[in-house]
Amino acid sequence: MRHDTARHTTMAAFVSGQGVGAPARRERCGEQVAQSRRVCARAGGWSRARIVRAGDSAESEEERVARELAEVYARIDASALNAVFMRTFARQMAAELGAPPSAEGYAAVVELARRLVAKLRTGEEISAASRRILDSLFPAWFPAAFKALFARPLPRFSLRMNALVTVAATQWLMGPSALEDDGLTVKVERCRFLEQTGCVSVCVNACKRPTQAFFEHSLGIHAHLEPDYNDFSCKFKFGERPPPEHLDDALRAPCLAICPNAATATATADTT
Template identity: 40%
Template structure:
């Protein structure tokens, strides 16, 4: 679990733009009021990424298909539209729609938190936060969530394992999850989707609804990701992950190059 874009403003105010995907059908007037975002294209190329080793393959089981379909159903309800693509490809297209159709990054994050919350029985979250989270300073709750994450989320992220992380009190705890090569990031090819539909909402969800702080550290060079349950994330202005540039393989950046060759393509509207 390093979670989650393409509509661009054209000069004519009444223009309606359609990308290669049917989800990005938005009037220009509505896009002109959207919050702008800045980032710079990364020097990481597709060749660099794939040359660092083949991705670890995870073979999904029966429960994994159930988890994927459940998560996708929640996305469909939030987005109000379903992709024609089956399986994981359709889920990624829905994640792009979730972000591109949102008014701002904050709106995207809130929507993703609602989706995560809807996957759990409400009473379970409340009881966990009240009864489990306080035990042993939160260590027990953090270790439990790390193990459940590995058992239930490899269909989304790919191969991962529990590992030891350093806690703020100077001790170590097996409350980390290391994702070898995040499938969600690799398939979306977008820093903005990773940050706005995965990292930020997931951190907020576990802290606010389960009482367990979480720091997620995606690596945009090799697509790995380190989860640190029991560790609070830094303030946004101090989080280097939020300052990461676009990937060269980002479909948004590439589309901008095709549509508007006379503008500064170094800027990304969503990362």
């Protein structure tokens, strides 16, 4: 019964954009984004080199940035709705893998994502499993209903609604994000999921590919996810068709120096 309640809560938040119109929610999201940007400014930019180089002169600054980011994430994780999203997502990941995580909270999501990449042989298999996880978060009737009620008759509205819901409902996973002036692009300041998994294959095969496929095939809209592996930011460009995989730079990136799956990861398109 708890599983159904959590799934319905997740579904209701997606359809209604729960919290998007609430001033208090917008204020909290704005504070989180603003603090993330202040941390970024003090650190002199989100440089991957600052994170992976041992003995760098900015090491104490890195520690301060890490502490301040931890405070931002703690506030995000304290939200009851975010906790529902996190538990539901982790439960569906564990169901796909056939075993529960040993960790709790966000650490469980990171553990499960790494296990997914380590267990499956190719990027295509990882993407297919991740797509099943995304689909399992919604009732079977939802994709057809969304396309009939929104995507086909109201394409522009559907794109903007998905952009707004992405900002409101995914900060627990990716950290602070904001809608850009065009109303269709979501800018993730510094993707928590990418940084904490430390793996390009997780980003590409467990997030970018399946999410783009979910939007196109399940919801009937286009979205291009554009991660930046240098500063861990990401853009969700709603209404933009993703480029062919052989032309997508995100799929041809080498493993990060901090990647724990470097020996087994299959990050690029030509290894799938």
